[in-house]
Amino acid sequence: MTDFALEVRDLYAGYEGVPVLHGISFEVKEGEIVAIVGANGAGKTTTLRTVSGLLRPKSGFVKFYGEDVTGLPAHVMVRKGLTYVPEGRRIFGKLSVKENLELGAFKEESGEVVEQRLEWVYSLFPILKERINQKAETMSGGEQQMLAIARGLMSAPKVILLDELSLGLQPSLVEKVLQIVTEIRRYGVTVLLVEQRVLEALEIADKGYVIQSGRVVMSGSSKDLLESEEIKRAYLGM
Amino acid sequence: MAIFLQVVLDGLLNGMLYALITVGLSLIWGVMDVINFAHGEFLMVAMYVTYWLGFLMNVDPLISWIASAAFVFILSVIVYKLVISPLIGKPPLSALLATFGLSMLIKNICLNRFSPNFKLLSDTYLGGRVIPMGDLILPLPQLVIAIVSLIVITCIYRFMTRSRTGWAIQATAMDRDAAELMGIDTSKIYALVFGIGGACVGIAGGLLPMYMPVHPEAGSLFSLIAFVCVALGGFGSIVGSLLAAILVGLVEALVGFYVAPIFKYVAVFGLYLIVILIRPKGLFGW
Numbered sequence: 001m002t003d004f005a006l007e008v009r010d011l012y013a014g015y016e017g018v019p020v021l022h023g024i025s026f027e028v029k030e031g032e033i034v035a036i037v038g039a040n041g042a043g044k045t046t047t048l049r050t051v052s053g054l055l056r057p058k059s060g061f062v063k064f065y066g067e068d069v070t071g072l073p074a075h076v077m078v079r080k081g082l083t084y085v086p087e088g089r090r091i092f093g094k095l096s097v098k099e100n101l102e103l104g105a106f107k108e109e110s111g112e113v114v115e116q117r118l119e120w121v122y123s124l125f126p127i128l129k130e131r132i133n134q135k136a137e138t139m140s141g142g143e144q145q146m147l148a149i150a151r152g153l154m155s156a157p158k159v160i161l162l163d164e165l166s167l168g169l170q171p172s173l174v175e176k177v178l179q180i181v182t183e184i185r186r187y188g189v190t191v192l193l194v195e196q197r198v199l200e201a202l203e204i205a206d207k208g209y210v211i212q213s214g215r216v217v218m219s220g221s222s223k224d225l226l227e228s229e230e231i232k233r234a235y236l237g238m
Numbered sequence: 239m240a241i242f243l244q245v246v247l248d249g250l251l252n253g254m255l256y257a258l259i260t261v262g263l264s265l266i267w268g269v270m271d272v273i274n275f276a277h278g279e280f281l282m283v284a285m286y287v288t289y290w291l292g293f294l295m296n297v298d299p300l301i302s303w304i305a306s307a308a309f310v311f312i313l314s315v316i317v318y319k320l321v322i323s324p325l326i327g328k329p330p331l332s333a334l335l336a337t338f339g340l341s342m343l344i345k346n347i348c349l350n351r352f353s354p355n356f357k358l359l360s361d362t363y364l365g366g367r368v369i370p371m372g373d374l375i376l377p378l379p380q381l382v383i384a385i386v387s388l389i390v391i392t393c394i395y396r397f398m399t400r401s402r403t404g405w406a407i408q409a410t411a412m413d414r415d416a417a418e419l420m421g422i423d424t425s426k427i428y429a430l431v432f433g434i435g436g437a438c439v440g441i442a443g444g445l446l447p448m449y450m451p452v453h454p455e456a457g458s459l460f461s462l463i464a465f466v467c468v469a470l471g472g473f474g475s476i477v478g479s480l481l482a483a484i485l486v487g488l489v490e491a492l493v494g495f496y497v498a499p500i501f502k503y504v505a506v507f508g509l510y511l512i513v514i515l516i517r518p519k520g521l522f523g524w
Contacts, residue, residue, distance in 0.1 A: 090413055
């Protein structure tokens with residue numbers, strides 16, 4: 001069964017005895033953009049932290065291209081081709097933009113490959129090329145978010161997990177950053193994103209999962225979800 | 239004037255020794271946020287390794303320090319795996335108390351095995367040798383330690399700033415989760431850093447028996463001074479702790495000579511208190 005790039009079944013996880021996920025299941029096909037949406041505290045970030053290997057699940061499994069990767073540490077997942085762009089960006093503020101990007105390709109030993117990747121992410125984010133030597137912490141929130149995505153792409157992932165890209169960004173930037181996600185897909189990168197902004201996320205995604213209190217309460221194609229009465233009422237305020 | 243210069247020279251040499259002991263502690267704190275209370279005991283263990291290699295097998299400290307440093311490196315990595323690693327991510331006090339307990343354990347094992355008696359390695363190759371320089375006297379064992387200290391610290395600095403692994407260590411120090419997401423095996427980095435920190439103090443301890451007696455309490459004062467240097471220099475800053483160590487060495491020598499020997503630590507710890515009151519992040523902390 002290697003149909004799915006990512007397959008998650010009955011995932012239970014939490015922090016220090018506080019359970020957060022109560023059996024989350026979902027799957028992502030290669031080349032898809034899948035959105036996990038839900039309110040604050042629903043367990044979206046915990047889901048991504050568990051899938052990426054930063055958090056060990058209590059039970060359930062994660063399969064990456066058919067291979068059981070449950071509980072593997074994050075640095076191993078990166079080497080396998082799954083990269084997580086964490087909530088709050090977590091860029092290395094004291095380092096320059098270029099140094100941040102180079103760290104993103106840390107697993108890559110060949111300087112030539114790193115140079116190619118740099119050119120690639122600069123073509124996606126021209127603003128970063130202008131800021132090569134700027135300290136990352138001195139950039140605006142939007143630029144930092146682009147740096148965080150670019151840094152994640154530097155590992156040339158097969159699947160990229162994007163956590164709350166819109167958090168703390170002004171509305172015009174949200175549109176722009178989410179636009180970049182569709183561009184990433186064109187390079188063959190599968191995207192799993194987590195968003196509080198349900199409408200914007202579903203607009204760019206192929207498929208969506210709505211989670212509530214650590215459970216998937218609804219799923220389907222983005223189109224169906226956007227048209228469903230529950231979604232409209234609960235999340236879109238219509 | 240000659241006397242003043244001699245005192246300054248002694249202070250500098252001692253300061254370089256402190257720097258070598260401090261740099262390991264500073265590195266561990268800077269990267270892992272762990273305060274290693276057993277640091278002085280690692281020094282003492284290294285001193286015993288050198289002592290016994292010299293006493294039983296006639297190996298000179300100039301050679302056996304390598305074995306001492308290697309021994310403490312391995313000891314540190316084992317301590318990391320068994321004691322520190324399970325406590326990473328728990329409240330910071332846990333690791334601190336664990337290393338405190340470990341220091342008690344090591345001290346008492348040595349007390350039990352080797353007795354509290356001072357043990358001195360006689361007739362080492364450099365022991366007691368000096369280079370006369372006009373009015374000044376340059377003690378060779380201290381000079382060797384100072385030079386080794388300078389070399390080790392330079393190597394660590396270059397390693398941290400130029401090598402791939404050094405980069406990984408820096409990234410891990412800044413944000414462990416983020417470093418992990420870059421594909422860096424941060425558990426391995428922690429073990430390595432704890433090992434390097436131990437090796438630094440192991441080198442110092444391996445050379446010290448050239449002129450210093452070995453006993454179970456031999457590391458205690460050094461570890462206290464190392465803590466002062468780390469805090470004084472600014473937590474985690476290698477250059478800062480080097481300069482702070484030299485400052486401590488100088489203050490100790492000058493006050494010890496011109497005021498009274500019993501006041502030298504009053505001056506050192508007094509200086510520490512004043513600096514911390516004025517600059518809580520230390521002289522070179524950011």
